[in-house]
Amino acid sequence: MGLEEKLPSGVLLTTVEGLAGYFRKASFWPATFGLACCAIEMMEFGAPKYDSSRFGMEVFRASPRQADLMIVAGRVSQKMAPVLRQIYDQMANPKYVLAMGVCASSGGMFNNYAIVQGVDHIVPVDMYLPGCPPRPEMLIDSVMKLHTKIQETKLGQHRLDQIDSDEKVALEAVPASAMKGLLR
């Protein structure tokens, strides 16, 4: 519009939504939900080599009330499931769930009576990360993808419209069972 040329140097223009998205993704505190082996890789993610604090995710909040992201790292047993739900319910909006590892995504190698076959049976999952266990670099990649999702989240009425359009896309999408001919 020509407005940007007329600004003094050192001034940037952006949108409130862009700013809110940036702030939310830059300081994205995870809740500790390391259950099994994936927790070790999550600890590696917080350790110096794969530093999570460069993404603002250094403080793994023990209290869910202060956390934004619940990284479900590990297999969830039938006994743990209500606890998981309770922790998720105690988190304040906006909250996101990352299912880390195959056990959290789909039950993993444990296809039996004792393990919940994917935490999406219990909480709504925003990002699935396969791996047994996924390397810290894979966890960083999934967090980056979540960051783009958070950056694009709108506010107010735009958000409601975004939710409606996401729902329409999901309802019209081809279900995985109908995608034939891909396992070649």
Add this chain to the structure above:
Amino acid sequence: MTGGSTQDPSSTTVGGEEVVPSEARTLEVVEVREGMFGVRGSGDTSGYGRLQRPVAMPGTARRPYGGWFDEVADRLEQLAGEGAVESVVVDRDELTLHVRRESILEVARHLRDDAALRYELCSGISGVHYPHEIGRELHAVYHLLSMTHNRRIRLEVAVPDADPHVPSVVSVYPTADWHERETYDFFGIIFDGHPALTRILMPDDWPGHPQRKEYPLGGIPVEYKGATIPPPDERRSYS
């Protein structure tokens, strides 16, 4: 299915002379397991469908048992009486006493307190399910360790499925608390006298006892793009 003894082929002939016969173990066939997992009665070519595996366990031992086993068995008979121990199994340097369920508490107390026995530590209590032994389906197995004498002993109590009650040994070995809860959770053996016999690993209202032989694996079919793979115990060969 049961019966028939097989000689363990561990006795060898060396230089024309046979190795001392006590090296060979006499095993009794307890059960014959047919097939592993997989679909039964179909054209399953995985190789597991026609597998026949006889399950052979060591039979009752006869006196003398060897080593320190005799003194322990004698001392226990002195203290607890003749009828407490149903049978003794000696196999691979391990002593197993099959104890009657009515006497298990007394036997445990004597094993812990008597100076010659002194089995202070109960390493664990677990369960076994033998569906073919009608009237003695559920076994509770107690592993005891004597630190003063550096010995281990195993007690086994057999109870029928219809009346799965065993007196609890928590008053003798407090560590048995959670072990008995686990055995109850997975096998359904009810320990009378236990302070709080509830499920420990499965949720409190879980139906069934998961480690029994007839309890299914409980897997669900896994959906891929355009394919569904059944759980491991229902799969057949795909080639």
